[in-house]
Amino acid sequence: MKVQKEKFFNFLSRKRLKNTNQRVVILEAFLRQKSHLSTEDFYRQLRKKHPGIGYATVHRTLKLFAECGIAAERNFGDGQMRFEVSREDEHHDHLVCTACSRIFEFENQQIEQLQREVAQTYNFQISDHRLELYGLCSDCRPQTTSAPQGASPANL
Amino acid sequence: MKVQKEKFFNFLSRKRLKNTNQRVVILEAFLRQKSHLSTEDFYRQLRKKHPGIGYATVHRTLKLFAECGIAAERNFGDGQMRFEVSREDEHHDHLVCTACSRIFEFENQQIEQLQREVAQTYNFQISDHRLELYGLCSDCRPQTTSAPQGASPANL
C-alpha cells in the first residue's frame, strides 16, 4: 500500500494541492478498507473514528483518489458508486452475490484475451472494461455441496 | 417483434392488468426503438408523437416490460438506466464508445463458456452477467489504419 500513498502524495504536490489531515485519514482508511464499499458505507465506517469529518470531504477525496489512479470507481447497478483500491499491474472482475451482496474478485487471462480479440474485430480501441457475474455465492445457493464456510449476513 | 407483443399481452391478462392505450403506444415505440435509450431519452422521443403521456407512465411501463421479460435493464455507469429489447434466445454484451456514446453489441460464446467455468470454480450459481468494453469505436479512434499499438495517451 506504500506505492499508493506515495502516488497520492506525489499527485498532491504535482497539482499544488494540500496535504491535509483529513486527506491522510481518508487515504489510510481507504487503503485499509476490505472491499467494495459505497461512498455512503465508507463514510459511515470512517465516522466511527473520525466523527468530525464531512461527507463532502470524503466524496471529494475519493474522487481525487480516482483521478490520481489509486482508486477505481465501480458501479454495480444498485445506484451507488463504489470505490476499490486499484493497482497498476492487475485487473480483476467481479462476482456479485445477489443474496448477501458480497463481492468476490477473479482474474481470467483467457477472457481478457478474448475481449481483445472482440475489440479487434470491431476495430475498437479498448481503454477499460468491466465484467460482472451476478448470482448466488456458495453460501447462498440452495444446496451447498459441502459445509457452508461461514454463514454471514454480511453487509447492510 | 410479434413474440414480444404477445408475451406482454399475456403477461397483462395473467396478472389482471389492463391493456391501455398508453401501454400499447409505449410498447410499440419500445420495440421500434433502435438502441439503448435511457428512460429520459425514450420519453422525450415518445413525447414528440404523444405529448400527453407522462413520464411516470413510461417509467412504470418500462418496468413492466422488464418484469415480463421483454426488456432488459442496462446500466452503463453514467447514472441513467437504459432499457433494451430482450430476446430469450440470445445474450449479447456491449462495446461502449466513450467518445460518441454509441453502443455496439457483440456475442461471444467462448467468453460465455469461460464465465461459466469461473463461476464453477467459485461454486457460484450465475443468474446474469454483464460485460462491457469501453473505448473508442472505429469512427472515433485516432488512426484507423495501422498505428502501432500503444501510441495513445488514452484517458488522462
Next chain:
DNA sequence: ATCTGTGCAAACCTTTTGCACGTCA
C-alpha cells in the same frame, strides 16, 4: 497572507411514489 480545503446545507438529477381523476373490463 494567500489560496486551497472543510463542513454544512442546499442544489441537482434521476428514479419512485401519493393522490385525485380517468379508463378499461
Next chain:
DNA sequence: TGACGTGCAAAAGGTTTGCACAGAT
C-alpha cells in the same frame, strides 16, 4: 361499478456544489 392506470407534483435516494470559515504552505 370497481379496480387499475394515468398525470401531476412531490418525495426519495444519491451525488455535487456554494459559501463562509479554517488550515496549509
